[in-house]
Amino acid sequence: MCLAIPGKLIEIFDENSLRMGLVDVNGTTTRVCLEYLPDIRVGQYTIIHAGFALKIVDEEEAAESLRLWTELIDRGAFDIDGDPPSPLAM
């Protein structure tokens, strides 16, 4: 119920006076209610819970976090070239 992965909004429409949309979640299209994200536009990513889009994923913030961590690696801040402690299943 709490674990939601981001989906991409591909269409917006009205139904029963509610703002609804179609969201592509990893290749599967899902109908969601957009009432809580009045500003979301087609092409943006959103987190969905119980059929409702609840937060536009901030792409700049996502990229910025990754950039900072990658910078740490590139600066050689950590010794990560040895054997990994155990395989990470990811």
Add this chain to the structure above:
Amino acid sequence: MKYIDEYRNPRLARTLLEAIRRRVSRPWTIMEICGGQTHSIIRNGIDQLLPDTIELVHGPGCPVCVTPLESIERALLLASKKEVIFTSFGDMLRVPGSSRDLFMVRSEGGDVRVVFSPLDALQIARDNPSREVVFFAVGFETTAPANAMAVHQAAREGIGNFSILVSQVMVPPAMRAILRMPANRVQGFLAAGHVCAVMGYEQYLPLSAEFHVPIVPTGFEPVDLLAGILKTVELLEDSQPEVVNSYGRVVSREGNLAARGTIDKVFEVVDRQWRGVGLIPESGLGLRSEYAGFDAEKRFHLSHMSTEESPLCMSGSILQGVMKPDGCPAFGAECTPQHPLGATMVSSEGACAAYYNYHRNL
């Protein structure tokens, strides 16, 4: 996939792990609140990769697990009624009541339907005006906006055959209850990222200040979790009991104000029983009197239900971080996902199910 693959990057994960190793100087106990995070931690072996000095304990953030037995019994009673179409998220169907579950009621002829959203339940009500449609409204702050909107919309359209069985709970009062326990060992929290997406991280500021604990909203992918653990360790090592957001792409200070507005319009704060834990004051949401007509408990005059928990089930201690699943004598023996004694073994977000599915200590 965008915003998924990048946060599963093994090289990044190893970098963060190394940073955690370098930063830790003494033992720390950190609780991840959310059951979804528990599953991600165990599935990816994060708990085993961390230095021995960092212990992760699992919190009460599994909505299926904490739905009280009395609510399950009420659901079973409603689902057995001929005039009722009982609708629910799929997770709830196998949760054991005192002697049966919703699947059994369905096999006995009850009209039990799985829906993805409470709006689907509302559509079933529109399509079946001669039947009573009840939705089992369980969950934390992540499902509250959806359940509130379904009721608000039913009222707006004048749909008279729709009601919800409410067992809605909130995270911060549970954290407060854990911190007040004499047996509490938790020194820092990974806060549930998607709960914070709705409510914002500002709701944790008073809690952090009162109990002097760091609280770090965190996501669900391995890199998110390791980054959250690193931030928590830094705050602990530096004696800075603050709230620091580690899930900025999804969590903001104030959360989703439109969702919070509808929750406040439809629901009010009430005391709530948590399965295995007991009553936590002001930890739940109930329908406001203006929406009492949509309250299944009132509509069907459901009075007190007698309930009986398995005496072998230790889920209460597990949900409060006092015991780990593999410390329970029944774990993997009398209690398995096929024959669960309690909800923590049934639920896809339950800590016992995570240990059973992914852990090696069987």
